[in-house]
Amino acid sequence: MITVDLADTSLRELNKRLHALPPDTNETAWEVLHPLGQHAIAAGLDVPIELTVRGHAGYYCAGMNKQATVTIDGHCGWGVAENMMSGHVRVKGNASQSAGASGHGGLLVIDGDAAARCGISMKGIDIVVGGDVGHMSAFMGQLGTLVVCGDAGESLGDSLYEARIFVRGDVESLGADCIEKEMKPEHLEALAGLLAAADIDADPGSFRRYGSARKLYNFDVDHADQY
Amino acid sequence: MDTDIPRTRPRKSATFDDYTLSEIRRAAQTGIYDIRGGGAKRALPHFDDLLFLGASVSRYPLEGYRERCDTAVTLGGRFAEKPIELKIPITIAGMSFGSLSGQAKEALGRGASLAGTSTTTGDGGMTEEERCHSEKLVYQVLPSRYGLNPDDLRRCDAIEIVIGQGAKPGGGGMLLGQKINDRVAEMRTLPQGIDQRSACRHPDWTGPDDLAIKITELREITDWQKPIYVKVGGARPFHDTALAVKSGADVVVLDGMQGGTAATQDVFIEHVGQPTLACIRPAVDALMDLDMHRKVQLVVSGGIRSGADVAKALALGADAVSIGTAALVALGDNDPRWEADYNALGTTAGAYDDWHEGHDPAGISTQDPGLANRLDPELGGRRLANYLNVMTLECQTLARACGKSHVHNLEPEDLVALTVEAAAMARVPLAGTSWVPGLNGQTG
Numbered sequence: 001m002i003t004v005d006l007a008d009t010s011l012r013e014l015n016k017r018l019h020a021l022p023p024d025t026n027e028t029a030w031e032v033l034h035p036l037g038q039h040a041i042a043a044g045l046d047v048p049i050e051l052t053v054r055g056h057a058g059y060y061c062a063g064m065n066k067q068a069t070v071t072i073d074g075h076c077g078w079g080v081a082e083n084m085m086s087g088h089v090r091v092k093g094n095a096s097q098s099a100g101a102s103g104h105g106g107l108l109v110i111d112g113d114a115a116a117r118c119g120i121s122m123k124g125i126d127i128v129v130g131g132d133v134g135h136m137s138a139f140m141g142q143l144g145t146l147v148v149c150g151d152a153g154e155s156l157g158d159s160l161y162e163a164r165i166f167v168r169g170d171v172e173s174l175g176a177d178c179i180e181k182e183m184k185p186e187h188l189e190a191l192a193g194l195l196a197a198a199d200i201d202a203d204p205g206s207f208r209r210y211g212s213a214r215k216l217y218n219f220d221v222d223h224a225d226q227y
Numbered sequence: 228m229d230t231d232i233p234r235t236r237p238r239k240s241a242t243f244d245d246y247t248l249s250e251i252r253r254a255a256q257t258g259i260y261d262i263r264g265g266g267a268k269r270a271l272p273h274f275d276d277l278l279f280l281g282a283s284v285s286r287y288p289l290e291g292y293r294e295r296c297d298t299a300v301t302l303g304g305r306f307a308e309k310p311i312e313l314k315i316p317i318t319i320a321g322m323s324f325g326s327l328s329g330q331a332k333e334a335l336g337r338g339a340s341l342a343g344t345s346t347t348t349g350d351g352g353m354t355e356e357e358r359c360h361s362e363k364l365v366y367q368v369l370p371s372r373y374g375l376n377p378d379d380l381r382r383c384d385a386i387e388i389v390i391g392q393g394a395k396p397g398g399g400g401m402l403l404g405q406k407i408n409d410r411v412a413e414m415r416t417l418p419q420g421i422d423q424r425s426a427c428r429h430p431d432w433t434g435p436d437d438l439a440i441k442i443t444e445l446r447e448i449t450d451w452q453k454p455i456y457v458k459v460g461g462a463r464p465f466h467d468t469a470l471a472v473k474s475g476a477d478v479v480v481l482d483g484m485q486g487g488t489a490a491t492q493d494v495f496i497e498h499v500g501q502p503t504l505a506c507i508r509p510a511v512d513a514l515m516d517l518d519m520h521r522k523v524q525l526v527v528s529g530g531i532r533s534g535a536d537v538a539k540a541l542a543l544g545a546d547a548v549s550i551g552t553a554a555l556v557a558l559g560d561n562d563p564r565w566e567a568d569y570n571a572l573g574t575t576a577g578a579y580d581d582w583h584e585g586h587d588p589a590g591i592s593t594q595d596p597g598l599a600n601r602l603d604p605e606l607g608g609r610r611l612a613n614y615l616n617v618m619t620l621e622c623q624t625l626a627r628a629c630g631k632s633h634v635h636n637l638e639p640e641d642l643v644a645l646t647v648e649a650a651a652m653a654r655v656p657l658a659g660t661s662w663v664p665g666l667n668g669q670t671g
Contacts, residue, residue: 011447012447012450012451015447015448015450016450019450039440039443039444040440040443040444040447040448043444043447043448044377044380044447044448044449046377058440059432059437059440059441059444060431060440060441060444063444063448064376064377064380064448066377078431078432078437078440079431079432079444082430082431083372083375083376083377085376085377097431098430098431098432101372101430101431102372102375102430102431104376104416117430120430120431121371121372121426121430123372123416124416139430140424140426142415142416142417143416159424161417161418161421162417162418217404217418217421217422218404218420218421218422219259219422221257221258221259
């Protein structure tokens with residue numbers, strides 16, 4: 001285990017060191033101490049390492065992650081794992097706004113709650129939230145899956161493209177062009193797989209599925225009130 | 228009817244002119260606002276309303292072709308370890324693959340590289356065509372984040388965070404279904420054939436404090452190597468420039484309302500934002516207030532057409548300019564050689580702006596393979612390089628005439644204005660007077 005203490009090492013030094021790791025590095029276990037809410041911790045990783053942040057992280061922790069497994073043993077600020085391409089990011093506490101924003105791939109797990117716009121503009125990332133999500137989550141979601149084990153705030157899935165949403169609790173309201181859809185066996189199977197990957201114990205049968213009605217895909221004057 | 232009574236001639240309303248009437252009829256028929264490409268078409272105070280004074284008894288000129296007049300510009304030296312060095316102060320503005328064909332992007336890269344300057348990606352990500360052919364490539368980070376990935380972030384030469392465009396400050400983008408073919412759809416992670424909307428706000432930050440953190444993240448991801456530009460539409464140039472600087476930008480790109488777009492509502496293009504001429508001095512004020520003029524570079528775009536426009540923008544305090552529409556025209560956009568095809572589309576060469584429909588006869592703003600093949604990227608690149616070279620020579624000619632050994636030495640004192648409006652916006656005297664409108668009795 002390689003330990004980097006941000007109390008006496010600069011963030012720039014940490015990230016530069018992580019970026020310099022070769023693809024076949026044997027330095028695969030890292031922990032970061034005293035993050036103290038610093039921003040962009042472990043942003044831009046592109047190696048298959050396991051890194052744990054011991055404490056709270058600020059904005060954009062594990063931003064644009066590729067390959068790495070990052071665990072935040074605390075809460076985190078805006079945009080955790082934003083634009084993630086691959087790998088696995090887990091927040092053991094709560095996540096602030098725009099968690100997983102525009103992510104292209106990988107798995108983001110938030111054990112606690114996620115604030116507004118969780119999964120905004122998601123492009124293939126899978127996000128599993130153990131608690132609730134705030135308003136406008138999965139806004140303009142293009143691809144990937146958002147799983148919410150708790151409740152969802154208002155305007156869930158507004159202007160949704162092809163992203164899929166599963167919610168176990170209550171949905172305050174659905175956004176424009178987002179509708180509830182039938183839960184078919186293939187959806188149950190996919191959801192079960194995601195919950196297992198996220199190591200979250202929940203019955204897939206207790207969730208409801210939401211997706212795009214695809215009525216706003218091409219402009220129609222009769223839907224003008226929804227634009 | 229008594230035909231002997233003189234009748235007044237039919238008179239059309241200046242308010243309800245032919246264009247306005249046609250737009251009302253079009254709106255009534257379709258139920259949707261007019262969407263088009265390009266920038267503001269209305270007459271606006273512009274660089275044509277300024278003149279250089281040239282040398283006189285008090286200032287001596289430099290000898291053309293003999294005495295040096297440098298044009299090199301460095302962008303991004305504030306924080307970036309690898310600033311961009313350009314031979315000329317003219318860059319190519321962001322234009323997406325999707326709105327433009329792959330051949331057009333390649334031609335832009337070839338031309339810019341020949342002339343020693345940079346090109347810029349656009350909404351939708353980076354293509355191999357432009358990376359291979361652009362020696363210096365600026366990678367845009369846009370609200371949509373279409374195609375954004377860390378690999379391209381690392382292989383670009385600079386990063387441009389797009390907050391707004393002059394054609395539509397406060398508006399997002401759109402690419403209609405006709406242009407979303409397989410490749411474009413794949414790059415943007417969208418179904419083929421849908422009308423693609425681009426968000427108007429970034430998904431993971433709001434406001435200048437957040438922007439500062441976002442910039443820090445991008446610097447961390449790229450190990451502080453790349454210059455980071457912030458592009459704003461010409462809305463509130465003083466405050467936007469000041470906030471961009473405060474947020475940590477290396478370069479501010481300021482796009483006036485004549486700046487083009489691939490597609491947006493005509494009402495947006497014509498009624499939101501400020502003319503380029505009106506934006507420069509407030510932006511320079513902000514830089515000077517912060518003691519950042521020439522430390523954070525100002526790149527101005529929106530209606531730049533000639534070396535005279537370049538020289539005037541620099542004289543007002545810009546470090547460089549950026550061209551989009553003019554670059555496309557250099558490649559062959561709106562060329563009269565395709566007049567029959569333009570007529571078939573209900574328009575004429577010089578007026579074609581339905582770039583979003585994908586039927587561009589010049590093969591530039593299209594994804595139709597047959598049309599796109601009309602543009603030879605090598606030839607197009609050569610034409611663009613020629614045009615950039617002409618603009619540079621023109622700019623040098625004017626600078627030498629004003630006695631400047633570098634185009635950056637041009638200054639507002641070298642200019643007068645032909646109109647009261649231009650004098651007020653550029654803060655230079657009305658020609659023949661010492662009057663600078665708006666300075667409350669002070670002289671310029």
